[in-house]
Amino acid sequence: MTWYVVDALDKAxxxxKKCLFEPFDFWKWMKLVIIVMLIGGVGSNFNSGGNNYSSDGYNLPESGTTDSFTDVFTGFVDQIPTDPGMGLIIGIIVLIFVLILFFSYVSSVMEFVFVESLVSNxxxxxxxxxxxxxxxxxxxxxxxxxxxxxxxxxxxxxLPFVLPLIGSSSENYVDVMASNIIPLIFLLISxxxxxxxxxxxxxxxxxLSIPVAIYTESGIFRAFSNVFRQFRKDWKQIIGYWFGRIVLGIAVGIVVAIVLLIVIIAAGLFxxxxxxxxxxxxxxxxxxxxxxxxxxxxxIILIQVIIFIFLLAFITLPASVFMKYHMVTFLQQWYPDVEIPVFDMQQIDEELY
Incomplete structure (x- = not known):
């Protein structure tokens, strides 16, 4: 059985090499570096850790007066901060959240831009x-x-671990936490x-769905569904792809880390x-x-820091390009129904025929 994840290495x-070095184009590298930096920018992950709702801080009415909606509303309004400093903090938090969403959207757009740039060279x-x-x-x-x-x-x-903590009173909360410390550690690891x-x-x-969405002219939801349908037909190759990509990522990461360490030391000392x-x-x-x-x-130091960051990005660019080309090459073999017009396909066809 031929494993596509292995076959894709040489072609990727x-x-x-053809994309980045034949010939070398500084401005092409610069644009690719900016694209890669925007892909890996702020906000690729969403965290709801701040959405913890509790009634401890509000003057809720005692039992027997739950029909008094006005008292509840008044108690809630009284808790809204009126301190200008607190308003500034809330404004900063909202601004940060909006920026995270904005750069997440930019990152999503750049995913498509990166694939199209490499496929077309x-x-x-x-x-x-x-x-x-x-x-x-x-x-x-x-x-x-x-x-x-x-x-x-x-x-x-x-949920099964958190419910006992929620149901415990404040007096025995520490005891409950202490008695559940080992399960909580296993919970975190799990x-x-x-x-x-x-x-x-x-x-x-x-x-894998991004190139499919581009070259089948469909949305990402439809492309994801098509990829998953193909996975059901040929799941063994995807399993091999996952393990192969893990090994390949580790190998590429080690090489890049060594080169970066040398450059950081040399450039830092200079x-x-x-x-x-x-x-x-x-x-x-x-x-x-x-x-x-x-x-x-x-x-001067600020300019040096910016140049240093771009230098490191330039060094890591070939690794990012290689990994993306490897994914596209694998996809061509694994999902042949999607015609991906990679720039060297005509040359390969001429060599075959």
Whole structure:
């Protein structure tokens, strides 16, 4: 039996080399780096940890007066903070939440832009971004729904352990916690393990669905359904794909980590040396003016940090491109009904025939 996850390695490596190095194009790299950074940006995960509702802080009416809606409403209104500082904090929290949602949507759009750029070997940032605004919105909504699903699974797992704590009084709450400490540890491990497995499986199906959505001109929901239907037909290859991608990800991660460590040490020492020389030079020119010296050095250090971040992103780019090409190449073999027009397909056909 031929394993597509293994067969895809050579072709993915060749496509990565042609895309990035034949020929080398700095601005092409720069656009791909920006796309990859936006994909991995803020807000890819949703956390409802702040949605903890409790009645302890409200002046709820005692039993026998539950029909007094006015008292309940008044007690609730009295608890709304009127401190301007608290309002500012709430405003900042809302702003952060909105930014998380915005960058999550941008990340979803960039997923399509990245695939289209690599398949065509032609990076058109703004054109592809406009083209996939709607599909990106569908992916954004789909990810929210899958996040809610994961939270529901976590709640189902945790419910048998949390109910005794909720039912306990404040006096014996510590005793209940102490007696359940070992089950709670196992609960946490179970939640992390189940969430990681289910989240990884869903993420794998979503990544495979993105090219399907592009080249079958369908939405992400329909594409996900088609991928899952294909999985039911040929599930062995997907199981092999999951294990193969884990091994491949570890191998690529080790190589990238080694290269990054070398670059970080070398570039970090060089930047530190340059900043020290600048500091001593400015100290000699402006003796006793530390404030002015740091006003000069601060923007220089900021520019160095930005350049350093882009340098690291440039180094990790080939790994991201290779992993995406490997996924696309696997998908071509595993789901032949979807015609993915990779830029080198004509050349491959000519070599075969």
């Amino acid at each position: 490596f060749g496509r990565t 032609d990076v058109r940032f703004w054109e592809y971004s406009r083209r996939y605004l709607r599909k990106g919105l569908g992916l954004f909504v789909f990810r929210i729904l899958t996040g809610i699903l994961l939270l529901a699974i976590i709640a189902i797992i945790a 939640i992390l393990l189940v969430t990681a497995i289910i989240g990884g499986i869903i993420s794998s199906f979503i990544n 930047i530190l040396l340059v900043d020290m020389l600048l500091y001593f030079a400015l100290s000699a020119i402006l003796p006793g003016s530390d404030t002015i010296i740091w006003m000069i050095l601060a923007p």
